[in-house]
Amino acid sequence: EVQLVESGGGLAQPGGSLRLACAASGFTFKNYEMNWVRQAPGKGLEWISYISSSGTAIYYAESVKGRFTISRDDAQNSLYLQMDSLGADDTAIYFCVRRTGGISDYYYYFYMDVWGIGTTVTVSS
Amino acid sequence: IQMTQSPSSLSASIGDRVTITCRASQNIRKYLNWYQQKPGKAPKLLIYAASTLQSGVPSRFSGNGSGTDFTLTITTLQPEDFATYHCQESYSSPPGGTFGGGSKVEIK
Numbered sequence: 277e278v279q280l281v282e283s284g285g286g287l288a289q290p291g292g293s294l295r296l297a298c299a300a301s302g303f304t305f306k307n308y309e310m311n312w313v314r315q316a317p318g319k320g321l322e323w324i325s326y327i328s329s330s331g332t333a334i335y336y337a338e339s340v341k342g343r344f345t346i347s348r349d350d351a352q353n354s355l356y357l358q359m360d361s362l363g364a365d366d367t368a369i370y371f372c373v374r375r376t377g378g379i380s381d382y383y384y385y386f387y388m389d390v391w392g393i394g395t396t397v398t399v400s401s
Numbered sequence: 402i403q404m405t406q407s408p409s410s411l412s413a414s415i416g417d418r419v420t421i422t423c424r425a426s427q428n429i430r431k432y433l434n435w436y437q438q439k440p441g442k443a444p445k446l447l448i449y450a451a452s453t454l455q456s457g458v459p460s461r462f463s464g465n466g467s468g469t470d471f472t473l474t475i476t477t478l479q480p481e482d483f484a485t486y487h488c489q490e491s492y493s494s495p496p497g498g499t500f501g502g503g504s505k506v507e508i509k
Contacts, residue, residue: 311497321436321444321487323497335495371443375496380431380450386491386498387434389455391443 278302278390280372285395288362292399298355298372298392306350309375311388312357314368314397322368325357326375339365362399369394402426402493406486406501412509417478421504423471423488431467432492438503439484448473449491475506483508 284296296312312325325346326335334346345358355372374390403426413419423433431451436444446455448464451471461476475482488501 309496313497320502321489321500323500326496335497337497378449378453380453383431383450385432385434385450385453386496387446387449387455388436388444388489388498389446391445393443 280374280390280392282370282372282392282395285370285397287398287400288359290363290399290401292362293358293360294362294397296357296359296370296372296395296397298357300353300355300372300374303374303390305348305353310346310348310355311373311375312344312346312355313371313373313388313391314366315371315394316365316368319368327355359397362397364399367397367399369396402429402490402499404488404490404499404501406488406504408504409502410505410507412507413478414509415478415480419475419478419482419506421473421486421488421506423466423473423501425469425471425490425492428468429490429492432490433464433466433471434489434491434498435462435464435473436487436489437482437484438487444487447486478506482506 324337343361347356371394372392373388377386405424433451435448438444452464485503485505489498491498
């Protein structure tokens with residue numbers, strides 16, 4: 277079964293750090309682009325970071341740039357998110373998400389097809 | 402790119418036809434995905450490329466549109482369809498994609 281399982285969430289102090297991990301199984305992890313997407317309480321989804329299958333291309337949303345670091349370990353089939361300088365606005369459920377795509381009308385379209393169950397991060401003093 | 406969904410919530414009955422709209426702030430051709438999210442669960446991909454149904458998704462779901470205006474339609478609403486629906490553009494770079502604010506379908 278294709279599965280993503282996040283861990284590492286919890287309570288952090290403002291200005292503190294947390295490291296999230298995502299364990300992948302049921303597919304060849306090294307072949308896939310991966311993302312982190314978060315959802316603040318009662319809010320919509322927000323993409324925050326992307327890493328290519330090779331690990332050479334990395335992108336961040338402006339809201340986390342300079343504070344969060346995405347990485348992957350293909351030998352461990354794992355994705356990580358190092359979160360530093362946390363603030364109250366970072367309180368959210370964090371989802372690990374696989375990105376892939378498909379062909380429609382001769383064009384290739386990207387989408388997020390496998391999502392983890394999420395891990396909750398609460399930033400509060 | 403900004404993505405705007407409407408309505409943000411709606412009430413409907415079993416068997417109703419429901420339509421949700423997603424508008425992009427610029428032309429995104431057909432680079433539009435729809436996801437369904439139930440309370441406490443992760444989102445699930447329903448439709449990509451604006452109108453292509455993901456494998457296993459019931460045919461009562463359909464997507465339409467291109468450019469800036471898109472719709473998700475559920476014909477004959479079923480009990481398991483009460484959820485929040487999110488649109489997402491996959492046109493822009495960086496390759497994350499902006500989501501709409503979500504549309505919650507509730508039981509009338």
